[in-house]
Amino acid sequence: MARAATTSDVFNAIAEPQRRDILALLRAGERPVTDLAQELGMSQPRASKHLRVLREVGLVRDRKAGKQRLYGLDARGLRPVHEWTGGFERFWNESFDRLDTYVQDLKQTWQED
Amino acid sequence: MARAATTSDVFNAIAEPQRRDILALLRAGERPVTDLAQELGMSQPRASKHLRVLREVGLVRDRKAGKQRLYGLDARGLRPVHEWTGGFERFWNESFDRLDTYVQDLKQTWQED
DNA sequence: CGATCATATGCCTATATCGGCATGCGTCAA
DNA sequence: TTGACGCATGCCGATATAGGCATATGATCG
DSSP: OOOOOGGGOHHHHTTSHHHHHHHHHHTTOOEEHHHHHHHTTOOHHHHHHHHHHHHHTTSEEEEEETTEEEEEEOGGGGHHHHHHHHTTHHHHHSOOTTSOHHHHHHHHHOOOO | OOOOOGGGOHHHHTTSHHHHHHHHHHTTOOEEHHHHHHHTTOOHHHHHHHHHHHHHTTSEEEEEETTEEEEEEOGGGHHHHHHHHHTTHHHHHSOOSSOSHHHHHHHGGGOOO
């Protein structure tokens, strides 16, 4: 078997970096496909395909605007992801007592993005 | 090209439901492979493979304990995911429920970034 | 109507899985 | 040492995916 269809799972939909980029861009407001494609340096068909996946999992919505089709963000689907990861928050905040000292050291040096 | 390697991206690693299940189970503490496999109803090789992916993206750590190999959670890698989705929080709190043209027009106030 | 712009799709290739099964390898016990 | 146990891997098959290119579909305008 291959991987589960990205089409039915938000986790899968956002597993693709370019789709995350699209979502991030859409925070600024609705945009037509060509606009997104150009801004992200991808071909139009490529952008359309990513947008289709995002639409199918409900992360974006589209509406016609003359010749164009404006895509807008609908971030509600990201909430479950945020909550799921949030369920691990105490594990990255607390001390890792169950793990060995090596990890403790890593935590000291730790400074992510 | 195929999908990006799950091995290099936490987003991809957690795109697989069974891997999320494994992570969830590990919140209770370290566990040997067979234990996890049995609890999640998957074969041992399957569990090992998922654990390998999780290990390669740094979400779990392992240590030998006699014949067994205990896997433990290292949730720090989930933090970026939590933060990324958190960047959309205000969007799912806003009233996107009735996303008709009227609302769209209102939102265009801040459309340009 | 015909031309043109904006998107969506279909077809095709290469690749990266996920899963199963059998097996290799290290560890511990007798 | 031999055997049993625990786990990792290799190999194979089926499938989904990302992208590219060409093209179908839609809408607007002259």
